[in-house]
Amino acid sequence: MFNIDLTVKNTAFPLSVQRKTSEDAEAVYQLVLAAMRSGTPDIIELKCEGKTEKKIAVRASEISGVQVSQKDGAAAAGRTPGFFTATVE
Template sequence: MFNIDLTVKNTPFPLSVQRKSAEDADAVYQLVLTAMRSGTPDIIELKCEGKTEKKIAVRASEVSGVQVIQKEGTAAGGGRPPGFFALSAE
């Protein structure tokens, strides 16, 4: 399973959707990247393959970053992918 995480301006947490194959994850990554480069306020709509009821819509001009991470089983260390800052209370 692959997670595609979107960093949105003025939002403290990433939005994410899942894809089952690397090819599908790369297609979503390219779609978001193309929308970000366009500079127009178009809406990007994405559905999650992992949780079929999950859908997100975001303005392309508000996306500041996108990353693809392969999710492997259970992750030690909280399950958060590298690349995003997270605070934890210990």
């Protein structure tokens, strides 16, 4: 399962939906990226494949970041979810 997390301006927590395949997750990522680049206040509606009753709608102009991560593999590989990992030695 793949998570697509959207960071929205002036919102403390990300919005997320899930896709079952990496191809579907990449398609959603590209859709959101194209909407962010357009700069128009269009609304993006996304449905979750993990929780079928979950739907989100957000203005493209309010999205400040998008991230794709593999739900079950990220923690097992020792990577923390997020846009970057900082380590102090």
